[in-house]
Amino acid sequence: MARQEPKERRRILKFEDVSLVFEEGPPVLDGVSFEIWSGETRILLGAAGAGKTVMMKIALGLLRPTKGKVYVFGEDVTGFDERKWFDVRSYIGVLFQEGGLFDSLTVEENVAYPLLNQARFMTEGRKPTVDSVRPDVQEALNFVELGETLSKFPSELSGGMRRRVGIARGSVTDPELFLYDSPTAGLDPITANTIITLLIKDRALRNTTTAIITHRFQDGHLLANFRYNPESQRLEKLPAGSPFLERTKFMVMQEGRLVFEGTEAELAVSQDPYISKFSMHPATKVS
Amino acid sequence: MLAGRATANIVRRPFYGQDLILQMDMIGVGSLPITVLIGFFSGVIMALQMSRALSQYGATGQVGQITAITLVREMGPVLTALLIAGRNASGIASELGSMKVSEQIDAMRALGTDPVKKLVTPRLLAMCVTLPLLTIIADFVGLIGGYMVAVPLLRLTTGSQYWNNAWRSLEYNDIAQGLLKPFLFAIIIALVGCLYGMRTSGGTQGVGKATTQAVVVASVWIFIVTAVITRIFVNL
Ligand SMILES: Nc1ncnc2c1ncn2[C@@H]1O[C@H](COP(=O)(O)OP(=O)(O)O)[C@@H](O)[C@H]1O
Ligand SMILES: [Mg+2]
Numbered sequence: 001m002a003r004q005e006p007k008e009r010r011r012i013l014k015f016e017d018v019s020l021v022f023e024e025g026p027p028v029l030d031g032v033s034f035e036i037w038s039g040e041t042r043i044l045l046g047a048a049g050a051g052k053t054v055m056m057k058i059a060l061g062l063l064r065p066t067k068g069k070v071y072v073f074g075e076d077v078t079g080f081d082e083r084k085w086f087d088v089r090s091y092i093g094v095l096f097q098e099g100g101l102f103d104s105l106t107v108e109e110n111v112a113y114p115l116l117n118q119a120r121f122m123t124e125g126r127k128p129t130v131d132s133v134r135p136d137v138q139e140a141l142n143f144v145e146l147g148e149t150l151s152k153f154p155s156e157l158s159g160g161m162r163r164r165v166g167i168a169r170g171s172v173t174d175p176e177l178f179l180y181d182s183p184t185a186g187l188d189p190i191t192a193n194t195i196i197t198l199l200i201k202d203r204a205l206r207n208t209t210t211a212i213i214t215h216r217f218q219d220g221h222l223l224a225n226f227r228y229n230p231e232s233q234r235l236e237k238l239p240a241g242s243p244f245l246e247r248t249k250f251m252v253m254q255e256g257r258l259v260f261e262g263t264e265a266e267l268a269v270s271q272d273p274y275i276s277k278f279s280m281h282p283a284t285k286v287s
Numbered sequence: 288m289l290a291g292r293a294t295a296n297i298v299r300r301p302f303y304g305q306d307l308i309l310q311m312d313m314i315g316v317g318s319l320p321i322t323v324l325i326g327f328f329s330g331v332i333m334a335l336q337m338s339r340a341l342s343q344y345g346a347t348g349q350v351g352q353i354t355a356i357t358l359v360r361e362m363g364p365v366l367t368a369l370l371i372a373g374r375n376a377s378g379i380a381s382e383l384g385s386m387k388v389s390e391q392i393d394a395m396r397a398l399g400t401d402p403v404k405k406l407v408t409p410r411l412l413a414m415c416v417t418l419p420l421l422t423i424i425a426d427f428v429g430l431i432g433g434y435m436v437a438v439p440l441l442r443l444t445t446g447s448q449y450w451n452n453a454w455r456s457l458e459y460n461d462i463a464q465g466l467l468k469p470f471l472f473a474i475i476i477a478l479v480g481c482l483y484g485m486r487t488s489g490g491t492q493g494v495g496k497a498t499t500q501a502v503v504v505a506s507v508w509i510f511i512v513t514a515v516i517t518r519i520f521v522n523l
Contacts, residue, residue: 062393082401089397100394118399169398 010038011074012177012209013059018068020054020256028054029065030256038176039247041203042211043220045278046253052213053097055253056179059211060094061085073176090118093170093178093208097185099162101154101169108150111137111169118173140172141165144198160191164198171202178202180212184219196222200235204228217278224248224264252278289482290474293407303409310413314375318421325370326425329362330354330432338441347443351452354433359457359465360520363426365513368472371418372505376480379410380501383484384494392485402485411477418473419466426465464520471516472509479505
Protein backbone atom coordinates (compact mmCIF):
# COMPACT_ATOMS: atom_id res chain seq x y z
CA MET A 1 0.00 0.00 0.00
CA ALA A 2 3.01 2.29 0.30
CA ARG A 3 3.16 5.07 -2.19
CA GLN A 4 6.46 4.88 -4.08
CA GLU A 5 8.68 7.70 -3.07
CA PRO A 6 8.64 9.97 -6.12
CA LYS A 7 12.00 10.70 -7.69
CA GLU A 8 11.24 14.35 -8.08
CA ARG A 9 10.22 16.28 -5.05
CA ARG A 10 7.09 18.35 -5.46
CA ARG A 11 5.98 21.52 -3.79
CA ILE A 12 2.97 20.37 -1.78
CA LEU A 13 1.97 23.52 0.05
CA LYS A 14 3.09 27.09 -0.38
CA PHE A 15 1.96 30.26 1.37
CA GLU A 16 3.02 33.54 -0.19
CA ASP A 17 2.65 36.58 2.06
CA VAL A 18 -0.71 35.32 3.38
CA SER A 19 -2.68 37.56 5.73
CA LEU A 20 -6.10 37.19 7.27
CA VAL A 21 -7.99 39.93 9.05
CA PHE A 22 -11.43 39.39 10.60
CA GLU A 23 -13.84 42.33 10.79
CA GLU A 24 -12.58 43.54 14.13
CA GLY A 25 -9.22 43.22 15.81
CA PRO A 26 -5.63 42.78 14.70
CA PRO A 27 -4.67 40.48 11.84
CA VAL A 28 -4.99 36.82 12.78
CA LEU A 29 -2.38 35.95 10.17
CA ASP A 30 0.17 38.51 9.11
CA GLY A 31 2.29 38.09 5.99
CA VAL A 32 3.03 34.37 6.38
CA SER A 33 5.22 32.71 3.74
CA PHE A 34 6.59 29.16 3.70
CA GLU A 35 6.85 26.08 1.52
CA ILE A 36 6.42 22.40 2.29
CA TRP A 37 7.88 19.84 -0.11
CA SER A 38 6.77 16.27 -0.65
CA GLY A 39 8.06 13.78 1.90
CA GLU A 40 8.63 16.50 4.48
CA THR A 41 7.29 16.71 7.98
CA ARG A 42 6.51 20.14 9.33
CA ILE A 43 6.02 20.86 13.02
CA LEU A 44 4.06 24.01 13.76
CA LEU A 45 4.54 25.38 17.26
CA GLY A 46 3.08 28.46 18.92
CA ALA A 47 1.10 29.74 21.87
CA ALA A 48 -2.69 29.39 21.97
CA GLY A 49 -4.30 31.97 19.68
CA ALA A 50 -1.14 32.40 17.60
CA GLY A 51 -3.02 31.51 14.41
CA LYS A 52 -2.01 27.89 13.88
CA THR A 53 -5.51 26.53 13.33
CA VAL A 54 -6.41 29.46 11.09
CA MET A 55 -3.36 28.70 8.98
CA MET A 56 -4.42 25.08 8.60
CA LYS A 57 -7.96 26.09 7.63
CA ILE A 58 -6.60 28.38 4.95
CA ALA A 59 -4.57 25.48 3.56
CA LEU A 60 -7.85 23.52 3.38
CA GLY A 61 -9.84 26.36 1.82
CA LEU A 62 -12.12 26.54 4.86
CA LEU A 63 -11.08 30.14 5.41
CA ARG A 64 -10.15 32.61 2.71
CA PRO A 65 -7.06 34.80 3.12
CA THR A 66 -7.60 38.54 2.82
CA LYS A 67 -4.20 38.94 1.19
CA GLY A 68 -1.54 36.75 -0.40
CA LYS A 69 -1.51 33.55 -2.43
CA VAL A 70 -1.87 29.88 -1.50
CA TYR A 71 -0.61 27.01 -3.63
CA VAL A 72 -1.62 23.40 -2.98
CA PHE A 73 0.02 20.56 -4.94
CA GLY A 74 1.68 23.21 -7.10
CA GLU A 75 -1.60 24.83 -8.13
CA ASP A 76 -2.66 28.37 -7.26
CA VAL A 77 -5.83 27.77 -5.27
CA THR A 78 -6.27 31.32 -3.99
CA GLY A 79 -9.36 32.09 -6.05
CA PHE A 80 -10.88 28.60 -6.03
CA ASP A 81 -14.62 28.28 -5.43
CA GLU A 82 -16.05 25.64 -3.09
CA ARG A 83 -16.62 23.13 -5.89
CA LYS A 84 -12.96 23.24 -7.00
CA TRP A 85 -11.83 23.08 -3.39
CA PHE A 86 -13.78 19.82 -2.90
CA ASP A 87 -11.45 18.19 -5.40
CA VAL A 88 -8.29 19.63 -3.81
CA ARG A 89 -9.41 18.66 -0.32
CA SER A 90 -10.03 15.06 -1.33
CA TYR A 91 -6.22 14.66 -1.53
CA ILE A 92 -5.69 16.16 1.93
CA GLY A 93 -6.23 14.24 5.15
CA VAL A 94 -7.14 16.24 8.21
CA LEU A 95 -7.49 15.70 11.92
CA PHE A 96 -9.29 18.60 13.60
CA GLN A 97 -8.35 19.93 17.01
CA GLU A 98 -11.88 19.38 18.32
CA GLY A 99 -12.02 16.00 16.62
CA GLY A 100 -14.67 16.91 14.10
CA LEU A 101 -16.15 13.40 14.29
CA PHE A 102 -19.83 13.31 13.38
CA ASP A 103 -21.49 12.30 16.61
CA SER A 104 -24.70 11.18 14.93
CA LEU A 105 -22.74 8.60 12.90
CA THR A 106 -21.03 5.40 13.99
CA VAL A 107 -17.28 4.97 13.84
CA GLU A 108 -17.66 2.98 10.64
CA GLU A 109 -19.86 5.64 9.02
CA ASN A 110 -17.44 8.35 10.11
CA VAL A 111 -14.47 6.64 8.54
CA ALA A 112 -16.46 5.77 5.41
CA TYR A 113 -17.71 9.36 5.06
CA PRO A 114 -14.95 10.75 2.81
CA LEU A 115 -15.09 7.68 0.57
CA LEU A 116 -18.86 8.00 0.20
CA ASN A 117 -18.94 11.74 -0.38
CA GLN A 118 -15.88 12.71 -2.36
CA ALA A 119 -16.26 12.80 -6.12
CA ARG A 120 -12.91 11.16 -6.69
CA PHE A 121 -14.22 7.85 -5.30
CA MET A 122 -17.27 7.72 -7.54
CA THR A 123 -17.40 5.40 -10.48
CA GLU A 124 -19.48 6.63 -13.43
CA GLY A 125 -21.15 9.24 -11.25
CA ARG A 126 -22.22 6.58 -8.73
CA LYS A 127 -21.39 6.76 -5.06
CA PRO A 128 -19.75 3.71 -3.55
CA THR A 129 -21.84 1.88 -0.96
CA VAL A 130 -21.09 1.29 2.71
CA ASP A 131 -20.54 -2.38 1.88
CA SER A 132 -18.17 -1.71 -0.99
CA VAL A 133 -15.90 0.51 1.11
CA ARG A 134 -15.98 -1.69 4.22
CA PRO A 135 -12.61 -3.36 3.53
CA ASP A 136 -10.89 0.04 3.27
CA VAL A 137 -12.65 1.28 6.38
CA GLN A 138 -11.70 -1.88 8.28
CA GLU A 139 -8.09 -1.55 7.19
CA ALA A 140 -7.90 2.09 8.26
CA LEU A 141 -9.38 1.22 11.64
CA ASN A 142 -7.08 -1.77 12.06
CA PHE A 143 -4.18 0.56 11.43
CA VAL A 144 -5.16 2.69 14.42
CA GLU A 145 -5.92 -0.49 16.40
CA LEU A 146 -9.63 0.17 16.61
CA GLY A 147 -10.74 -2.60 14.29
CA GLU A 148 -13.35 -3.79 16.79
CA THR A 149 -15.25 -0.54 17.24
CA LEU A 150 -17.09 -0.21 13.91
CA SER A 151 -20.57 0.08 15.36
CA LYS A 152 -19.73 2.29 18.33
CA PHE A 153 -20.58 5.98 18.44
CA PRO A 154 -17.87 8.61 19.03
CA SER A 155 -19.43 9.53 22.38
CA GLU A 156 -18.71 6.00 23.62
CA LEU A 157 -14.97 6.37 23.01
CA SER A 158 -12.18 7.91 25.07
CA GLY A 159 -10.38 11.07 23.93
CA GLY A 160 -7.42 9.12 22.61
CA MET A 161 -9.66 6.67 20.74
CA ARG A 162 -11.59 9.53 19.13
CA ARG A 163 -8.32 11.00 17.89
CA ARG A 164 -7.42 7.61 16.43
CA VAL A 165 -10.78 7.38 14.65
CA GLY A 166 -10.04 10.87 13.29
CA ILE A 167 -6.68 9.63 12.02
CA ALA A 168 -8.37 6.63 10.39
CA ARG A 169 -10.92 8.90 8.71
CA GLY A 170 -8.14 11.14 7.45
CA SER A 171 -5.94 8.35 6.15
CA VAL A 172 -8.63 6.14 4.58
CA THR A 173 -8.45 8.22 1.40
CA ASP A 174 -4.67 7.76 1.18
CA PRO A 175 -4.01 11.51 1.10
CA GLU A 176 -0.88 13.16 -0.24
CA LEU A 177 -0.85 15.70 2.55
CA PHE A 178 -2.00 15.10 6.12
CA LEU A 179 -2.73 18.02 8.44
CA TYR A 180 -2.98 17.27 12.14
CA ASP A 181 -4.27 19.99 14.44
CA SER A 182 -3.02 19.38 17.97
CA PRO A 183 -3.31 15.58 17.84
CA THR A 184 -2.00 15.19 21.39
CA ALA A 185 -3.72 18.10 23.12
CA GLY A 186 -5.49 17.06 26.31
CA LEU A 187 -4.09 13.51 26.29
CA ASP A 188 -1.93 11.88 28.92
CA PRO A 189 1.74 11.47 27.91
CA ILE A 190 1.44 7.76 27.20
CA THR A 191 -1.58 8.12 24.93
CA ALA A 192 0.05 11.15 23.32
CA ASN A 193 3.13 9.10 22.45
CA THR A 194 0.92 6.35 21.02
CA ILE A 195 -0.68 8.92 18.74
CA ILE A 196 2.68 10.31 17.60
CA THR A 197 3.90 6.76 16.97
CA LEU A 198 0.87 6.30 14.71
CA LEU A 199 1.73 9.45 12.79
CA ILE A 200 5.30 8.28 12.30
CA LYS A 201 4.04 4.90 11.14
CA ASP A 202 1.54 6.48 8.75
CA ARG A 203 4.22 8.78 7.39
CA ALA A 204 6.51 5.83 6.73
CA LEU A 205 3.95 3.49 5.17
CA ARG A 206 2.24 5.98 2.91
CA ASN A 207 5.03 8.45 2.37
CA THR A 208 2.57 11.20 3.21
CA THR A 209 3.72 14.76 3.54
CA THR A 210 2.78 15.70 7.08
CA ALA A 211 2.13 18.94 8.94
CA ILE A 212 1.44 18.86 12.66
CA ILE A 213 0.29 21.59 14.98
CA THR A 214 1.32 20.93 18.55
CA HIS A 215 2.51 22.65 21.64
CA ARG A 216 4.35 19.62 23.00
CA PHE A 217 7.99 19.84 22.04
CA GLN A 218 8.33 16.08 22.60
CA ASP A 219 5.95 15.48 19.68
CA GLY A 220 8.24 17.39 17.36
CA HIS A 221 11.29 15.74 18.75
CA LEU A 222 9.91 12.24 18.15
CA LEU A 223 8.80 13.08 14.64
CA ALA A 224 12.15 14.65 13.79
CA ASN A 225 14.41 11.95 15.18
CA PHE A 226 12.59 8.67 14.77
CA ARG A 227 11.41 6.61 11.87
CA TYR A 228 9.32 3.50 11.60
CA ASN A 229 11.03 0.35 10.52
CA PRO A 230 8.47 -1.88 8.76
CA GLU A 231 10.65 -4.99 9.19
CA SER A 232 11.04 -4.81 12.96
CA GLN A 233 7.70 -2.95 13.23
CA ARG A 234 9.28 -0.57 15.68
CA LEU A 235 10.41 3.00 15.89
CA GLU A 236 14.11 3.52 15.60
CA LYS A 237 16.23 6.55 16.19
CA LEU A 238 17.74 8.06 13.09
CA PRO A 239 21.54 7.91 13.09
CA ALA A 240 23.41 11.19 13.13
CA GLY A 241 23.82 12.59 9.62
CA SER A 242 20.83 10.67 8.25
CA PRO A 243 19.26 12.52 5.33
CA PHE A 244 15.87 11.98 6.97
CA LEU A 245 16.82 14.38 9.74
CA GLU A 246 16.59 17.18 7.20
CA ARG A 247 13.06 16.15 6.29
CA THR A 248 11.52 17.51 9.47
CA LYS A 249 11.40 21.24 9.94
CA PHE A 250 9.97 23.37 12.71
CA MET A 251 8.01 26.59 12.48
CA VAL A 252 7.04 28.85 15.34
CA MET A 253 4.07 31.25 15.18
CA GLN A 254 3.66 34.32 17.34
CA GLU A 255 0.54 36.49 17.12
CA GLY A 256 -0.10 35.68 13.49
CA ARG A 257 3.49 35.96 12.35
CA LEU A 258 5.92 33.21 11.44
CA VAL A 259 8.90 33.95 13.68
CA PHE A 260 11.01 30.84 13.16
CA GLU A 261 11.58 28.25 10.46
CA GLY A 262 14.37 25.70 10.66
CA THR A 263 15.65 22.36 11.94
CA GLU A 264 15.49 21.09 15.49
CA ALA A 265 19.17 21.96 15.99
CA GLU A 266 18.55 25.52 14.87
CA LEU A 267 15.52 25.75 17.15
CA ALA A 268 17.61 24.52 20.09
CA VAL A 269 20.15 27.31 19.77
CA SER A 270 17.67 30.15 19.25
CA GLN A 271 18.27 33.00 21.67
CA ASP A 272 14.79 34.50 21.25
CA PRO A 273 12.91 34.11 24.57
CA TYR A 274 9.58 33.23 22.88
CA ILE A 275 11.05 30.78 20.39
CA SER A 276 13.27 29.04 22.91
CA LYS A 277 10.20 28.29 25.03
CA PHE A 278 9.33 25.63 22.50
CA SER A 279 12.65 23.82 22.84
CA MET A 280 13.11 23.93 26.57
CA HIS A 281 12.67 20.25 27.23
CA PRO A 282 15.53 18.63 25.42
CA ALA A 283 15.86 15.18 23.95
CA THR A 284 16.78 13.37 27.15
CA LYS A 285 13.23 13.54 28.46
CA VAL A 286 11.81 11.47 25.64
CA SER A 287 12.52 7.82 25.23
CA MET B 288 -27.93 34.37 0.83
CA LEU B 289 -28.41 31.31 3.02
CA ALA B 290 -32.04 31.24 1.90
CA GLY B 291 -31.03 31.33 -1.75
CA ARG B 292 -28.47 28.57 -1.43
CA ALA B 293 -30.75 26.40 0.67
CA THR B 294 -33.59 26.77 -1.84
CA ALA B 295 -31.41 26.20 -4.88
CA ASN B 296 -30.25 22.95 -3.30
CA ILE B 297 -33.78 21.55 -3.28
CA VAL B 298 -33.46 20.74 -6.97
CA ARG B 299 -29.75 19.99 -6.97
CA ARG B 300 -28.15 16.60 -6.47
CA PRO B 301 -27.18 14.91 -4.23
CA PHE B 302 -30.46 14.94 -2.38
CA TYR B 303 -30.34 13.92 1.26
CA GLY B 304 -33.74 12.26 1.55
CA GLN B 305 -32.98 10.44 4.79
CA ASP B 306 -32.09 13.69 6.50
CA LEU B 307 -35.39 15.19 5.32
CA ILE B 308 -37.47 12.32 6.72
CA LEU B 309 -35.56 12.46 9.99
CA GLN B 310 -36.18 16.18 10.33
CA MET B 311 -39.87 15.88 9.48
CA ASP B 312 -40.17 13.26 12.15
CA MET B 313 -38.37 15.42 14.70
CA ILE B 314 -40.29 18.60 13.97
CA GLY B 315 -43.67 17.18 13.04
CA VAL B 316 -44.25 14.06 15.06
CA GLY B 317 -42.21 15.35 17.97
CA SER B 318 -44.26 18.55 18.23
CA LEU B 319 -47.66 16.97 17.72
CA PRO B 320 -48.68 16.40 21.37
CA ILE B 321 -47.80 19.91 22.51
CA THR B 322 -49.45 21.42 19.41
CA VAL B 323 -52.68 19.55 20.13
CA LEU B 324 -52.61 20.66 23.74
CA ILE B 325 -51.96 24.32 23.00
CA GLY B 326 -54.45 24.33 20.11
CA PHE B 327 -57.16 22.84 22.29
CA PHE B 328 -56.68 25.33 25.10
CA SER B 329 -56.51 28.34 22.80
CA GLY B 330 -59.93 27.30 21.47
CA VAL B 331 -61.24 26.83 25.00
CA ILE B 332 -59.94 30.24 26.08
CA MET B 333 -61.27 31.99 22.99
CA ALA B 334 -64.75 30.58 23.51
CA LEU B 335 -64.74 31.39 27.23
CA GLN B 336 -63.60 34.96 26.63
CA MET B 337 -66.12 35.53 23.87
CA SER B 338 -69.03 33.99 25.75
CA ARG B 339 -69.32 37.02 28.03
CA ALA B 340 -68.98 39.61 25.30
CA LEU B 341 -71.40 37.78 23.04
CA SER B 342 -74.05 37.25 25.71
CA GLN B 343 -74.10 41.02 26.33
CA TYR B 344 -75.31 41.45 22.74
CA GLY B 345 -77.44 38.36 22.84
CA ALA B 346 -75.32 36.91 20.06
CA THR B 347 -74.10 33.74 21.73
CA GLY B 348 -74.95 31.83 18.57
CA GLN B 349 -72.03 33.51 16.85
CA VAL B 350 -69.45 31.85 19.11
CA GLY B 351 -68.49 29.36 16.41
CA GLN B 352 -67.79 32.11 13.93
CA ILE B 353 -65.62 34.15 16.27
CA THR B 354 -63.62 31.15 17.41
CA ALA B 355 -63.08 29.92 13.87
CA ILE B 356 -61.98 33.26 12.46
CA THR B 357 -59.56 34.18 15.23
CA LEU B 358 -58.12 30.69 15.31
CA VAL B 359 -57.60 30.27 11.60
CA ARG B 360 -56.41 33.78 10.85
CA GLU B 361 -54.17 34.47 13.79
CA MET B 362 -54.12 32.35 16.93
CA GLY B 363 -53.48 29.00 15.26
CA PRO B 364 -50.60 30.11 13.04
CA VAL B 365 -48.93 32.43 15.54
CA LEU B 366 -49.23 30.22 18.63
CA THR B 367 -48.08 27.14 16.76
CA ALA B 368 -45.17 29.05 15.22
CA LEU B 369 -44.08 30.47 18.58
CA LEU B 370 -44.25 27.00 20.04
CA ILE B 371 -42.19 25.54 17.24
CA ALA B 372 -39.77 28.47 17.42
CA GLY B 373 -39.23 27.72 21.09
CA ARG B 374 -38.90 24.03 20.48
CA ASN B 375 -37.16 23.79 17.12
CA ALA B 376 -35.42 27.09 16.32
CA SER B 377 -33.56 26.46 19.57
CA GLY B 378 -33.07 22.80 18.74
CA ILE B 379 -31.71 23.56 15.30
CA ALA B 380 -29.45 26.37 16.54
CA SER B 381 -28.01 24.29 19.36
CA GLU B 382 -27.48 21.23 17.18
CA LEU B 383 -25.76 23.16 14.40
CA GLY B 384 -23.95 25.32 16.95
CA SER B 385 -22.48 22.25 18.65
CA MET B 386 -21.46 20.93 15.26
CA LYS B 387 -19.80 24.25 14.50
CA VAL B 388 -17.76 24.46 17.71
CA SER B 389 -16.71 20.81 17.54
CA GLU B 390 -15.54 21.47 13.96
CA GLN B 391 -18.02 18.99 12.48
CA ILE B 392 -19.13 21.60 9.97
CA ASP B 393 -15.53 22.19 8.93
CA ALA B 394 -15.12 18.42 8.71
CA MET B 395 -18.13 18.18 6.39
CA ARG B 396 -16.61 20.70 4.02
CA ALA B 397 -13.20 19.04 4.30
CA LEU B 398 -14.68 15.62 3.49
CA GLY B 399 -16.73 16.54 0.45
CA THR B 400 -20.17 17.71 1.59
CA ASP B 401 -21.83 21.10 1.49
CA PRO B 402 -23.18 21.82 4.99
CA VAL B 403 -25.93 24.03 3.57
CA LYS B 404 -27.16 21.16 1.44
CA LYS B 405 -26.73 18.54 4.11
CA LEU B 406 -27.99 20.51 7.13
CA VAL B 407 -29.98 23.59 6.09
CA THR B 408 -32.00 22.36 3.11
CA PRO B 409 -33.54 19.32 4.85
CA ARG B 410 -34.49 21.42 7.88
CA LEU B 411 -36.00 24.17 5.74
CA LEU B 412 -38.01 21.72 3.66
CA ALA B 413 -39.16 19.71 6.65
CA MET B 414 -40.26 22.87 8.45
CA CYS B 415 -42.16 24.17 5.39
CA VAL B 416 -44.11 20.93 5.15
CA THR B 417 -44.76 20.26 8.83
CA LEU B 418 -45.55 23.71 10.24
CA PRO B 419 -48.61 24.30 7.99
CA LEU B 420 -49.80 20.78 8.83
CA LEU B 421 -49.34 21.34 12.54
CA THR B 422 -51.20 24.64 12.22
CA ILE B 423 -54.15 22.96 10.54
CA ILE B 424 -54.24 20.42 13.35
CA ALA B 425 -54.03 23.18 15.96
CA ASP B 426 -56.88 25.09 14.25
CA PHE B 427 -59.08 22.02 14.15
CA VAL B 428 -58.37 20.94 17.72
CA GLY B 429 -58.96 24.55 18.78
CA LEU B 430 -62.39 24.45 17.20
CA ILE B 431 -63.12 21.31 19.15
CA GLY B 432 -61.97 23.12 22.31
CA GLY B 433 -64.30 25.99 21.49
CA TYR B 434 -67.12 23.50 20.92
CA MET B 435 -66.53 21.90 24.33
CA VAL B 436 -66.96 25.27 25.99
CA ALA B 437 -69.81 26.55 23.85
CA VAL B 438 -71.99 23.47 23.76
CA PRO B 439 -71.64 20.97 26.62
CA LEU B 440 -70.16 23.44 29.15
CA LEU B 441 -71.95 26.77 28.74
CA ARG B 442 -74.81 25.71 26.45
CA LEU B 443 -74.39 28.87 24.38
CA THR B 444 -75.56 27.19 21.22
CA THR B 445 -76.28 23.78 19.72
CA GLY B 446 -73.63 21.59 18.26
CA SER B 447 -74.83 21.76 14.69
CA GLN B 448 -75.21 25.51 14.87
CA TYR B 449 -71.67 25.87 16.22
CA TRP B 450 -70.11 23.83 13.43
CA ASN B 451 -72.29 25.38 10.74
CA ASN B 452 -71.55 28.84 11.95
CA ALA B 453 -67.84 28.15 12.20
CA TRP B 454 -67.62 26.54 8.81
CA ARG B 455 -69.61 29.12 6.87
CA SER B 456 -67.81 32.08 8.39
CA LEU B 457 -64.47 31.00 6.94
CA GLU B 458 -63.84 32.64 3.61
CA TYR B 459 -61.27 31.76 1.04
CA ASN B 460 -59.38 34.78 2.28
CA ASP B 461 -59.09 33.45 5.84
CA ILE B 462 -57.91 30.05 4.73
CA ALA B 463 -55.34 31.67 2.42
CA GLN B 464 -53.76 33.78 5.13
CA GLY B 465 -54.11 30.92 7.60
CA LEU B 466 -51.88 28.82 5.35
CA LEU B 467 -49.58 31.52 4.01
CA LYS B 468 -48.57 32.56 7.51
CA PRO B 469 -47.31 29.18 8.75
CA PHE B 470 -45.43 28.74 5.51
CA LEU B 471 -43.59 32.03 6.01
CA PHE B 472 -43.09 31.32 9.72
CA ALA B 473 -41.54 27.97 8.78
CA ILE B 474 -39.00 29.72 6.59
CA ILE B 475 -38.20 32.18 9.39
CA ILE B 476 -37.79 29.48 12.05
CA ALA B 477 -35.65 27.17 9.93
CA LEU B 478 -33.38 29.85 8.52
CA VAL B 479 -32.92 31.77 11.77
CA GLY B 480 -32.15 28.52 13.61
CA CYS B 481 -29.64 27.42 10.97
CA LEU B 482 -28.04 30.83 10.59
CA TYR B 483 -27.48 31.38 14.29
CA GLY B 484 -26.28 27.81 14.68
CA MET B 485 -23.78 27.99 11.85
CA ARG B 486 -22.46 31.37 12.98
CA THR B 487 -21.76 30.10 16.51
CA SER B 488 -18.34 30.84 17.91
CA GLY B 489 -16.83 30.68 21.36
CA GLY B 490 -17.27 27.10 22.54
CA THR B 491 -20.19 25.70 24.52
CA GLN B 492 -20.99 29.15 25.89
CA GLY B 493 -21.42 30.33 22.33
CA VAL B 494 -23.90 27.50 21.70
CA GLY B 495 -26.09 28.69 24.57
CA LYS B 496 -26.00 32.23 23.26
CA ALA B 497 -26.83 31.18 19.71
CA THR B 498 -29.76 29.11 20.96
CA THR B 499 -31.32 31.94 22.94
CA GLN B 500 -30.77 34.46 20.16
CA ALA B 501 -32.35 32.18 17.60
CA VAL B 502 -35.57 31.84 19.61
CA VAL B 503 -35.80 35.57 20.32
CA VAL B 504 -35.07 36.64 16.76
CA ALA B 505 -37.42 34.06 15.25
CA SER B 506 -40.25 35.08 17.61
CA VAL B 507 -39.85 38.76 16.85
CA TRP B 508 -39.90 38.08 13.11
CA ILE B 509 -43.01 35.96 13.51
CA PHE B 510 -44.84 38.94 15.03
CA ILE B 511 -43.53 41.37 12.41
CA VAL B 512 -44.52 39.08 9.56
CA THR B 513 -47.98 38.33 10.93
CA ALA B 514 -48.60 42.07 11.32
CA VAL B 515 -47.54 42.73 7.74
CA ILE B 516 -49.60 39.88 6.30
CA THR B 517 -52.67 40.79 8.32
CA ARG B 518 -52.33 44.37 7.12
CA ILE B 519 -52.19 43.20 3.50
CA PHE B 520 -55.21 40.92 3.87
CA VAL B 521 -57.29 43.52 5.69
CA ASN B 522 -56.94 45.73 2.66
CA LEU B 523 -57.94 43.04 0.18
N1 LIG C 1 -13.94 32.85 12.85
C1 LIG C 1 -13.19 33.71 13.57
N2 LIG C 1 -13.58 34.97 13.75
C2 LIG C 1 -12.83 35.85 14.46
N3 LIG C 1 -11.66 35.54 15.03
C3 LIG C 1 -11.21 34.29 14.89
C4 LIG C 1 -11.93 33.30 14.16
N4 LIG C 1 -11.23 32.14 14.17
C5 LIG C 1 -10.12 32.41 14.90
N5 LIG C 1 -10.09 33.68 15.33
C6 LIG C 1 -9.02 34.32 16.12
O1 LIG C 1 -7.80 34.06 15.49
C7 LIG C 1 -6.77 33.88 16.43
C8 LIG C 1 -6.01 32.63 16.11
O2 LIG C 1 -6.82 31.52 16.36
P1 LIG C 1 -6.33 30.03 16.14
O3 LIG C 1 -5.73 29.87 14.81
O4 LIG C 1 -7.49 29.15 16.45
O5 LIG C 1 -5.22 29.89 17.28
P2 LIG C 1 -4.33 28.62 17.60
O6 LIG C 1 -2.94 29.00 17.25
O7 LIG C 1 -4.48 28.41 19.08
O8 LIG C 1 -4.85 27.46 16.82
C9 LIG C 1 -7.43 33.87 17.79
O9 LIG C 1 -7.17 35.12 18.41
C10 LIG C 1 -8.88 33.70 17.49
O10 LIG C 1 -9.65 34.38 18.43
MG1 LIG D 1 -5.86 25.82 17.44
